[in-house]
Amino acid sequence: MSTGGVGTAFGEALSLILAFDHQVLDIALLSLRVSGLAVAIGLLIGLPAGACLAVGRFRGKQTLAVIANGFMGLPSVVVGVVVYLLLSRSGPLGDFGLLYTPSAMVIAQIVLVVPLMAAISRQVVEDAWRQYAEEFNAMRFTWSQSVRTLLHDCRYSLFVAVLAGLGRAMSEVGAVMIVGGNIDRSTRVMTTSIALETSKGDLPLAIALGLVLIAMILLLNGLAFVVRNWAMRRYS
Amino acid sequence: MPMFPVSASRLRFEPNGHAVLRGLDLVLGGEGISVVLGPNGAGKSVLLRILCGLLEPSAGTLRWGDYDHCPEGVAMVFQQPIMLRASVLENAALGLIPLGVARRERQASAWAMLERVGLADRARDSARQLSGGERQRLALARAWLTRPRLLLLDEPTASLDPSGAEMVERIIREVRTEGCKIVMTTHNLGQATRLADDVVFMASGCVREHVPVSEFFRRPASEEARLFIQGELPWQMAF
Numbered sequence: 001m002s003t004g005g006v007g008t009a010f011g012e013a014l015s016l017i018l019a020f021d022h023q024v025l026d027i028a029l030l031s032l033r034v035s036g037l038a039v040a041i042g043l044l045i046g047l048p049a050g051a052c053l054a055v056g057r058f059r060g061k062q063t064l065a066v067i068a069n070g071f072m073g074l075p076s077v078v079v080g081v082v083v084y085l086l087l088s089r090s091g092p093l094g095d096f097g098l099l100y101t102p103s104a105m106v107i108a109q110i111v112l113v114v115p116l117m118a119a120i121s122r123q124v125v126e127d128a129w130r131q132y133a134e135e136f137n138a139m140r141f142t143w144s145q146s147v148r149t150l151l152h153d154c155r156y157s158l159f160v161a162v163l164a165g166l167g168r169a170m171s172e173v174g175a176v177m178i179v180g181g182n183i184d185r186s187t188r189v190m191t192t193s194i195a196l197e198t199s200k201g202d203l204p205l206a207i208a209l210g211l212v213l214i215a216m217i218l219l220l221n222g223l224a225f226v227v228r229n230w231a232m233r234r235y236s
Numbered sequence: 237m238p239m240f241p242v243s244a245s246r247l248r249f250e251p252n253g254h255a256v257l258r259g260l261d262l263v264l265g266g267e268g269i270s271v272v273l274g275p276n277g278a279g280k281s282v283l284l285r286i287l288c289g290l291l292e293p294s295a296g297t298l299r300w301g302d303y304d305h306c307p308e309g310v311a312m313v314f315q316q317p318i319m320l321r322a323s324v325l326e327n328a329a330l331g332l333i334p335l336g337v338a339r340r341e342r343q344a345s346a347w348a349m350l351e352r353v354g355l356a357d358r359a360r361d362s363a364r365q366l367s368g369g370e371r372q373r374l375a376l377a378r379a380w381l382t383r384p385r386l387l388l389l390d391e392p393t394a395s396l397d398p399s400g401a402e403m404v405e406r407i408i409r410e411v412r413t414e415g416c417k418i419v420m421t422t423h424n425l426g427q428a429t430r431l432a433d434d435v436v437f438m439a440s441g442c443v444r445e446h447v448p449v450s451e452f453f454r455r456p457a458s459e460e461a462r463l464f465i466q467g468e469l470p471w472q473m474a475f
Contacts, residue, residue: 131318138288138312139382140334149333153320235321235362 012204031189035169038109050121071115080178100181108175113165120161156231239301240266247296258441268433278438280421311384317375319363327363369400389420
């Protein structure tokens with residue numbers, strides 16, 4: 001494609017965004033819904049799991065920590081295939097009829113983000129636990145009271161885990177393509193649309209979605225930065 | 237069940253083969269303030285941690301009255317108390333969480349306690365913005381709020397200026413008048429004179445003397461104690 005062609009495509013992409021093109025909006029909103037829900041559920045599982053790994057004293061703790069760290073880089077297509085096999089008609093969860101629905105995409109993204117959030121949470125909470133353990137033990141905190149208090153105390157540092165999860169979920173393409181099927185107006189999210197439109201040669205839509213995706217990620221990171229700075233000032 | 241006297245017999249603590257306590261014998265009654273004195277490395281802080289149940293002795297016997305394990309009602313304030321990223325009020329209420337006190341009740345009790353230690357006007361501020369002296373007062377309030385019968389204080393006024401130390405001492409006296417037994421370590425001999433009912437003098441992981449405070453300063457029985465009071469340095473290390 002010539003330089004002029006790329007320029008034209010960028011111009012058309014900006015026109016789509018500025019005109020609040022309904023197709024771009026629908027796809028962006030579905031992406032936000034799917035990834036937002038996956039991250040919300042993922043943080044309910046991943047953050048406490050990481051904190052339990054940090055505070056708990058049980059057999060296999062180190063092995064679990066290694067597994068969580070290893071699964072941070074789990075290939076999304078592998079997750080896609082596993083979730084596909086679970087949700088397919090002949091799979092153990094086939095009766096629920098979730099394959100090729102946004103729910104299937106949420107499930108796949110939860111599987112992707114939980115290890116990432118758990119690993120970051122474990123690291124953050126473990127650092128705090130090293131400082132607090134003696135005093136918590138002197139106050140006779142139970143294991144679960146320690147986990148809850150540490151998660152609350154590390155809440156601003158754990159923003160990193162949430163952002164990392166959101167980044168992973170929103171930028172992921174392989175798993176949602178496999179379990180969602182990239183069906184128009186149903187399971188088509190930004191990443192799968194960008195891949196499809198690029199292969200079709202519809203660059204303006206692909207670029208528009210790419211710009212929206214980048215803007216969303218920058219906006220969320222900016223928000224996190226502001227909250228973190230506020231917390232640093234508030235709590236020294 | 238009574239938790240006094242606290243008695244240690246031939247107590248040893250040897251992490252990784254390094255002897256910190258070497259057959260310590262000690263009996264502490266249930267009243268007054270016992271000040272543990274001694275040079276650095278004598279094992280004072282380790283003794284407090286063992287009395288709080290944070291460390292397991294390697295050998296010997298330790299009893300808290302009828303208990304052979306550290307019972308409820310023992311609280312400890314550390315030299316550098318931790319402050320959560322939360323308000324002064326929430327930090328004061330922290331010690332009540334393990335006692336199962338409801339949140340609203342925790343906060344009401346913490347508020348009343350902050351008034352007693354002169355921190356009520358800082359209740360909504362971040363605890364991490366407090367000065368060193370205010371932090372120690374908050375840590376004392378946090379421990380006091382749990383109504384301990386035995387309160388262990390590890391150098392509670394280390395690195396505080398005289399006015400900060402004076403305020404901490406005033407709180408310690410107040411806690412004492414409520415019938416709580418206090419065991420504290422310090423390097424400040426003036427403070428020991430002002431606060432102590434009895435002095436436990438430790439050196440090389442053993443108790444060398446355990447006598448009333450006036451007797452300790454007037455007639456130290458051991459040569460080590462005499463040198464310590466005079467500020468001489470028989471323990472200094474060769475570099």
